[in-house]
Structure formats: C-alpha cells, structure tokens
Amino acid sequence: MENAQSDLLTVIGAIGGVLVLASAIGGILHLRLSPNGENAAIDNLNDRIRSWWIMVIAMSLAFLGGKAGVILLFGFCSFAALREFMTLTSANRHDHWSLVCAFFVVPPIQYYLIWIGWYGLYAIFIPVYVFLLLPIISAFRGETRNFLIRVAEMQWALMICVFCASHVPALLNLKIPGYEGRNVLLIAFLVVVVQLSDVLQYVWGKLIGRRKIAPALSPSKTVEGFVGGSLSATAVGAALWWMTPFNPWQAAIMAFTITMLGFCGGLVMSAIKRDRGIKDWGHSIAGHGGFIDRLDSVVFSAPIFFHLTRYYFSLG
Amino acid sequence: MVNRTTASTSMPRRVAAMITGRAITLFARVLTAVQAIWQGALPDSRVQRIYYANHSSHGDFILVWSILPTRLRQQTRPVAGADYWGGSGLRAFIGRDVFNALLIERQADGRSTDPVETMAQTLDEGSSLILFPEGTRNLTDEVLLPFKSGLYHLAKARPKVELVPVWIENLNRVLPKGSFIPVPLMCRVILGAPLWLAEDESKEAFLTRSRDALLALKPGREA
Numbered sequence: 325m326e327n328a329q330s331d332l333l334t335v336i337g338a339i340g341g342v343l344v345l346a347s348a349i350g351g352i353l354h355l356r357l358s359p360n361g362e363n364a365a366i367d368n369l370n371d372r373i374r375s376w377w378i379m380v381i382a383m384s385l386a387f388l389g390g391k392a393g394v395i396l397l398f399g400f401c402s403f404a405a406l407r408e409f410m411t412l413t414s415a416n417r418h419d420h421w422s423l424v425c426a427f428f429v430v431p432p433i434q435y436y437l438i439w440i441g442w443y444g445l446y447a448i449f450i451p452v453y454v455f456l457l458l459p460i461i462s463a464f465r466g467e468t469r470n471f472l473i474r475v476a477e478m479q480w481a482l483m484i485c486v487f488c489a490s491h492v493p494a495l496l497n498l499k500i501p502g503y504e505g506r507n508v509l510l511i512a513f514l515v516v517v518v519q520l521s522d523v524l525q526y527v528w529g530k531l532i533g534r535r536k537i538a539p540a541l542s543p544s545k546t547v548e549g550f551v552g553g554s555l556s557a558t559a560v561g562a563a564l565w566w567m568t569p570f571n572p573w574q575a576a577i578m579a580f581t582i583t584m585l586g587f588c589g590g591l592v593m594s595a596i597k598r599d600r601g602i603k604d605w606g607h608s609i610a611g612h613g614g615f616i617d618r619l620d621s622v623v624f625s626a627p628i629f630f631h632l633t634r635y636y637f638s639l640g
Numbered sequence: 641m642v643n644r645t646t647a648s649t650s651m652p653r654r655v656a657a658m659i660t661g662r663a664i665t666l667f668a669r670v671l672t673a674v675q676a677i678w679q680g681a682l683p684d685s686r687v688q689r690i691y692y693a694n695h696s697s698h699g700d701f702i703l704v705w706s707i708l709p710t711r712l713r714q715q716t717r718p719v720a721g722a723d724y725w726g727g728s729g730l731r732a733f734i735g736r737d738v739f740n741a742l743l744i745e746r747q748a749d750g751r752s753t754d755p756v757e758t759m760a761q762t763l764d765e766g767s768s769l770i771l772f773p774e775g776t777r778n779l780t781d782e783v784l785l786p787f788k789s790g791l792y793h794l795a796k797a798r799p800k801v802e803l804v805p806v807w808i809e810n811l812n813r814v815l816p817k818g819s820f821i822p823v824p825l826m827c828r829v830i831l832g833a834p835l836w837l838a839e840d841e842s843k844e845a846f847l848t849r850s851r852d853a854l855l856a857l858k859p860g861r862e863a
Contacts, residue, residue, distance in 0.1 A: 407826055
C-alpha cells in the first residue's frame with residue numbers, strides 16, 4: 325500500500341517535471357515569437373499548458389484521496405461532460421423529466437454502484453435499465469416528433485459521458501492477484517498513456533505533420549502526428565510497466581490498444597461536432613474547449629481497457 | 641446607483657437585496673455555464689443602451705443581467721410586467737429590490753401610466769434598459785413572436801439610444817413552462833451590433849428590421 329503511494333508520487337513528480345519543461349518551452353516560444361500575442365497557436369499552446377497544470381493538480385489530489393477522491397472527480401467530469409452533450413441533442417421540453425433523471429438520478433446511481441463495487445449491476449445499469457426506462461418517461465408526454473432521435477441522443481449522451489467514463493474509477497474494483505492496493509496506479513497508467521498520446525500526436529503533428537489523416541472529421545490531425553504520437557505513447561506505456569500488473573510486452577500491447585481507441589474516439593466525437601457545426605464541446609477549459617474535448621479519448625478506451633484487464637488478469 | 645428607486649427602502653432590505661442578487665447571479669451562472677458572446681457591441685462601453693431580447697422564460701432578464709459587467713449591470717434596469725413582478729412578497733422583492741426592475745402595466749385598459757413614457761423617463765435618468773419586445777413569454781413553437789410596437793415608440797421618443805439585439809439561447813430548455821426542476825443545459829447570450837431608428841422609417845419597417853437583427857443572432861445548426 326505504501327509502495328503504491330510512493331509509486332504514485334513518482335508518477336506525479338514525473339508529470340510535474342514534464343509540465344515544468346513544457347511551461348519553460350511555452351514561455352520561451354512566447355518571448356521569442358509572440359511577445360504581444362501575435363501568434364495564436366503559441367497563445368493556445370500556453371493556455372493548454374496552464375490548463376494542464378490545473379488538471380494534473382486536480383487529478384493528483386483525487387488519486388491521493390483514494391477511492392472517494394477518484395469517484396468524486398470522475399463523477400464531476402461525467403456531469404460536466406453530460407451537460408455539454410445534452411446541450412447539443414434534440415431533447416426538448418417534452419423530454420424534461422427524462423433530462424431531470426439523466427442528470428440527477430442516473431449518474432449518482434451509476435457512481436454509487438461503482439463505490440460499492442456491484443459489477444453485475446453497474447455493467448448493465450445504463451445499457452439495459454436506463455435504455456429501456458428513459459424512453460418510457462419521454463413517451464408518456466405524448467410528443468412523437470423526432471422521438472427516436474431524441475431518445476437515441478439522450479441514451480448516447482449517457483453511454484458516453486456516464487457509462488463509459490465511469491469505467492475509469494471502476495478499475496479500482498478489479499481484484500488482481502499480487503496487485504492488491506495498487507489499483508489506483510492502473511488508472512494513472514490509463515490516463516497518462518491516453519493523454520500523453522493526445523499530447524504527443526499534437527506535438528508530432530505540429531513538428532512534422534504534413535498529410536491530413538481525416539480531413540473531413542478533424543482537419544488538424546495528420547498521419548505523421550498519428551504514427552509518431554501513438555508509437556511514442558506505446559513506448560512510454562511499455563516503460564511504465566512497473567506500475568501495472570503487466571509485464572513490459574503486455575504493457576506495450578495495452579498501451580497500443582488504448583492509444584488506438586483514444587485516437588478513434590477523438591474522431592468519432594469530432595464527427596458529432598462537425599455535424600452540429602461547432603468546434604469545441606464547451607468553453608470551461610481554456611485552450612482545450614470543453615470537458616468532452618479532453619475526455620473523448622479516455623472515454624473510448626476506458627471500458628475496453630477495463631474489460632481486457634478484467635478478463636485476462638483479474639479474479640472478478 | 642444614483643437612479644435606484646430605493647429612497648424609501650430600509651438598509652437591511654437593501655443588503656438582503658444585494659446578497660440575493662449575487663446569489664441568483666451565481667446560481668444562474670453555475671446552472672447554465674452561460675457564455676456571453678459580444679458580436680457587435682462592446683461590454684465596456686459607457687453608452688446608454690436598450691438591450692432587447694427574445695423572451696421564453698422568467699429567467700431571461702436574470703441571465704442577461706448576470707452576463708453584464710458589474711458597472712453596466714448597476715445602471716441597467718429590466719423592464720417587467722407589473723402584473724407579475726409587482727404586488728408584494730417574494731416576487732416583488734426580487735423584481736423591485738434585487739433587480740431594480742422598471743415595472744410597467746402591460747394591459748392598455750385602465751392603466752394610469754404610459755409604459756413608453758415611463759421607459760423614456762428612466763432613460764433620461766441615465767439608466768439602460770432590458771426589454772422584451774415580444775411583450776410576453778413565447779411559449780409556442782415559433783422561434784420569435786412578432787414584436788409589439790413599444791420598441792418602435794421608445795426608439796422614436798429617444799432616437800439616440802443604442803438598441804442592442806440580444807439572443808438568449810437554450811434557457812427555455814433549462815426550465816420549460818410548468819416545470820420546477822431546472823436541468824443544467826448550457827446557455828449562451830449573444831449580443832449583436834447596435835441599431836437605431838432611421839429617419840422616416842415606418843413602424844412596420846423598423847419592427848421588421850429590429851426583429852430580423854435579433855433573429856440573425858440565433859445560431860444555426862450549420863454554423
């Protein structure tokens with residue numbers, strides 16, 4: 325247990341070091357190239373780095389706060405992401421009671437189930453119970469226009485923002501032989517690899533990116549950024565094997581899997597944004613956009629990372 | 641605060657009003673994550689204005705009020721119906737004391753004061769106004785109801801005051817009619833470029849033009 329704590333502090337310290345380096349580079353770029361804000365890309369970079377400081381501090385405090393901290397943090401993120409998503413759906417005043425349930429009933433239940441570790445229920449609560457019950461509430465209002473679109477979009481919002489996101493803290497529930505008391509490091513591994521992959525794709529793309537990889541979905545993503553970012557994130561993931569229950573090869577495969585899922589998750593969420601004619605999901609996180617802009621890749625990789633680990637490494 | 645009609649109001653009541661105002665503003669901001677988008681007007685300008693907005697919720701003027709910088713907010717008074725916000729009790733406290741609302745009699749029959757004249761006088765005292773030219777809350781599926789003529793008469797009476805269109809997005813989804821639990825959908829308040837009544841502009845032409853200017857701010861799906 326103390327071992328886990330000291331490993332956690334090592335990881336946090338390393339991330340802090342990376343951030344100090346990033347802030348220094350951002351500061352130099354600012355002084356050299358954009359002292360009065362002439363270069364929007366550099367200003368955005370510095371906004372992003374500043375927001376990273378806040379996110380890393382919040383995340384570190386949550387991790388050090390143990391299970392309660394992690395559940396509270398991701399519960400809050402789910403709620404913030406859900407409001408961004410629901411705002412863009414076609415849910416209207418006829419769905420008001422469904423929305424009330426979606427905001428104030430479903431997330432607390434889902435996170436409570438994770439708190440008590442009832443896998444059998446939290447794995448199906450939203451995909452089965454909410455999926456069937458929520459449209460009933462909307463149907464009772466008798467408004468049929470766009471009905472399927474409305475209920476499907478609300479279900480999608482809950483699946484992405486609550487169900488998938490809640491699989492991050494659910495990692496605490498896995499019982500892995502020889503890994504007792506260290507599960508929070510599994511979350512740190514997932515979050516570090518996914519976010520680092522996003523950052524490295526951004527860095528590689530800015531440095532040598534030429535060919536656009538998905539111009540219709542995400543004009544800023546390049547082939548060079550994708551290859552460089554995912555390979556280097558996989559390498560970092562393999563190097564972090566000591567904080568996981570995996571050996572270096574397993575860690576590399578896991579890191580590669582979550583990197584791919586994270587990348588594709590970003591594309592899926594971009595497709596939704598393009599369809600709705602927006603650039604960012606929100607405006608809460610300076611330089612990044614909304615919560616979903618930062619969480620999209622985590623959300624897509626968390627459930628599959630959870631189930632792969634559970635299937636191959638856990639006792640249930 | 642010169643124009644506050646609080647001469648007869650007791651000190652504790654004024655303090656309570658100030659605290660309530662802060663609390664309501666904070667609540668509105670947290671609930672709706674409201675984002676102000678100043679598209680054509682500047683927030684720090686010292687000019688006198690009539691902000692005219694679409695109206696679909698009792699919270700509309702609260703939201704407009706909460707996005708104004710403090711100094712602007714202190715000199716801006718929402719125009720509200722005396723039938724709803726007047727009288728006594730909590731609504732009157734919020735309407736009169738907290739928001740310093742300018743209460744007008746909406747029904748033409750048997751009213752003792754002329755709303756346009758009241759509003760013009762308030763402008764003469766140096767205040768800005770928040771006005772809902774549809775005259776009533778829009779509870780229909782229409783995007784925006786036709787404007788009542790009040791905006792025209794006011795623009796004619798005080799032709800130098802800037803008219804700033806304000807589009808309030810999503811608040812009617814946060815708290816639809818008949819519900820009492822708000823849902824935290826995100827709102828935006830979009831403020832457009834100011835306009836004025838042109839010389840020789842007819843009432844119909846002006847009302848159409850000002851309404852179109854407001855509609856033009858409404859974000860489309862394909863922005």
